[in-house]
Amino acid sequence: MSQITIADVSVGDTLPVMEKAATEAQLFLxxxxxxxxxxxxxxxxxxxxxxxxxxxxxxxxxxxWLTQFLTDWAGPGGRLLNVNWQNRASAYPNEVVxxxxxxxxxxxxxxxxxxxxxxxxxxxxxxMPGTARVSLPGGAA
Amino acid sequence: MSTSLIPQESLDRIGAVLAGPITVTIExxxxxxxxxxxxxxxxxxxxxxxxxxxxxxxxTVPPTFVxxxxxxxxxxxxxxxxxxYRDGTGVRLEVSRMMFGGxxxxxxxxxxxxxxxxxxxxxxxxxxxEGSKGPFVRQVRETTYVNQDGVEVARSRQIGIAR
Numbered sequence: 433m434s435q436i437t438i439a440d441v442s443v444g445d446t447l448p449v450m451e452k453a454a455t456e457a458q459l460f461l462x463x464x465x466x467x468x469x470x471x472x473x474x475x476x477x478x479x480x481x482x483x484x485x486x487x488x489x490x491x492x493x494x495x496x497w498l499t500q501f502l503t504d505w506a507g508p509g510g511r512l513l514n515v516n517w518q519n520r521a522s523a524y525p526n527e528v529v530x531x532x533x534x535x536x537x538x539x540x541x542x543x544x545x546x547x548x549x550x551x552x553x554x555x556x557x558x559x560m561p562g563t564a565r566v567s568l569p570g571g572a573a
Numbered sequence: 574m575s576t577s578l579i580p581q582e583s584l585d586r587i588g589a590v591l592a593g594p595i596t597v598t599i600e601x602x603x604x605x606x607x608x609x610x611x612x613x614x615x616x617x618x619x620x621x622x623x624x625x626x627x628x629x630x631x632x633t634v635p636p637t638f639v640x641x642x643x644x645x646x647x648x649x650x651x652x653x654x655x656x657x658y659r660d661g662t663g664v665r666l667e668v669s670r671m672m673f674g675g676x677x678x679x680x681x682x683x684x685x686x687x688x689x690x691x692x693x694x695x696x697x698x699x700x701x702x703e704g705s706k707g708p709f710v711r712q713v714r715e716t717t718y719v720n721q722d723g724v725e726v727a728r729s730r731q732i733g734i735a736r
Contacts, residue, residue, distance in 0.1 A: 458610065465603075465610035467644035471656030482655070482670060491673030492637065493611060499636045500613040508617055508627035512636055516677035518732075562675075 435507045437570030438543040447533035447547070450501045454489050454525050462493045489523035494551055494560055501531040501549070502564050509569040513544070517551075517562030527554050533564070543571025578667045578701055578710050578735070586664060586696050591714060593693035597642050601686040604634035607641060624685075632686040637676070639684050639718050639727055643692050664696060666710050666735050674711065674732035682726040689721040697730060709736040 454462070456474075463473050471478045472488045479487050495517055502512050523529055530552050537546040544567055551560035608618045616623035617633050624632045634642075651658045657671065684690065698713040711734060718727040 452612065458612070461606075461610040465607040466641040468641075469652060469656045469658070471654075475656070478655075491675070492641075495676055496607075496611040496613065496635055496637055500611060500615070503613075503615060503636070508623065512680055514677075514679050515636070516675065516730075518675035519673050560675075 435509045436505065436568055438538065438540055438545070438568045439570050441535055441538055441545055441568065443535050443538055445535040447501070447505045447531075447535075450497070450504070450531040451528050452497050452531070453528045454493065454523075456487065456525050459487060459489065459493075459525055462490055466490070466492060468492075484522065486524040489525060489529075491519040494519065494523055494529075497529075498531060498549060498551065498560070498562060498564075501533065502547070502566060505533070506566045506568060511567045512564065513567055514565040515549075515562060516564075517549070517560050519560055521553070521557065521559040523551070523553065523559055529553060529559070536563075539571075541572045543568050578708055579699055580665055580667065583664045583666060583699060587699055589696055591664070591694045591696050593716075594691045595643060595645070596689055596691040599634060599639070599642055599684060599686055599688045599690060601632060603642060604632070604638050604686060607638045608635050611635060629683055630685050633683055634686065636680055636727075637678060637729070639690055639692075640716065640729060640731075642690065664699065664712060666712075668710060668735040670736055672734040672736075674734040676732065677730040679728045680726070681728065682720070682724050684718075684720070684726050688726075690726065691719045692716050704736075707736065709734055 459473050473490055476487055498517055533547045533549045536548050547564045549562045549564055550558045553559050617627050647658050653659055694714050694716040697715040700711045714731045716729045720726050
C-alpha cells in the first residue's frame with residue numbers, strides 16, 4: 433500500500449467512498465465490544481416502543497466507521513488529529529450507508545489537512561455530517 | 574415555552590466532575606474485539622511489525638476505543654427498562670429517553686496496547702432546546718484521557734440528546 437503524502441493532496445479533492453452495512457450480528461458484536469446494553473440496538477419490538485422504524489445502528493459505531501474512513505485514507509504514516517460528527521438521523525441494519533470526504537484546507541508546511549466528511553443513507557440523505565483534521569507525511573516543517 | 578426538563582440541582586453541576594478519575598489498562602484482546610466489531614482490520618491494530626513500521630511503540634487501537642475501554646463492570650440488576658444502566662454519575666433530567674447526538678475528539682498522542690489511561694469526565698454543558706418533536710436537552714460530557722507518563726492522549730466531548 434502506497435503512503436499518501438501532503439504533496440499528493442489538493443483542496444477540493446474527494447476521498448474514495450467507503451460503504452458499510454451492519455447486520456444484526458454486527459450490531460450485537462458492537463454492543464458487546466463497546467459494553468453497551470441499550471435495548472434499541474438488539475430488541476426490535478422495544479425499538480418500536482421508542483418510536484424507531486427498526487433497530488438502530490449505534491452512533492459510536494458510525495463514529496468508528498468514520499475514523500476508519502479517515503485512517504484508511506491517511507495510511508499508516510498519517511495521523512488522525514481531530515474528528516467531530518453529529519448523529520443527525522438514524523441508520524438501520526442491513527442498509528448500505530456511504531462515507532464521503534472533501535479536502536477543505538491544507539497546511540503544507542505542517543502536513544495538515546482539513547476535511548468535511550459525511551455519512552449518507554441509501555437515499556442520499558446526510559445522516560452524519562462532520563469535520564476532521566489529519567496529518568500526512570511530507571510536511572516541510 | 575414548556576416547563577424545564579433540567580432541575581436546578583443539575584444546572585448547578587455544570588463544570589463538575591461526573592466520573593473519575595478512573596484508570597484502566599488498554600487490553601489487546603478488548604481492542605481487537607472492538608476493531609473486528611467495527612469491521613476495521615487495520616494492520617496497526619493486529620500486527621506488531623506493521624504498527625512499529627507505522628511509528629507506534631507497539632500495537633495501537635482504534636481512535637475512539639479508549640472511551641469504551643473505560644466502561645466499568647456492573648450488575649444487570651442496575652439495568653433500566655431501556656437497557657441502559659442506572660448511572661450514579663448521571664445528571665438528573667425530567668426525561669425518559671437518551672439518544673446519542675455526536676462526538677468531538679482531539680487525538681493528542683498515540684494510545685497503545687498496555688497503556689494505563691486515566692479518564693476524568695466533567696459536565697461541560699446542559700441546555701434545553703425546542704425541537705420539532707418538542708423540548709429536548711443537549712448534554713455535553715467532556716472527558717480527558719491521560720496516559721501513564723502524564724501525557725494527555727485524547728479529549729472527547731460526547732453529546733447526548735434527552736427528551
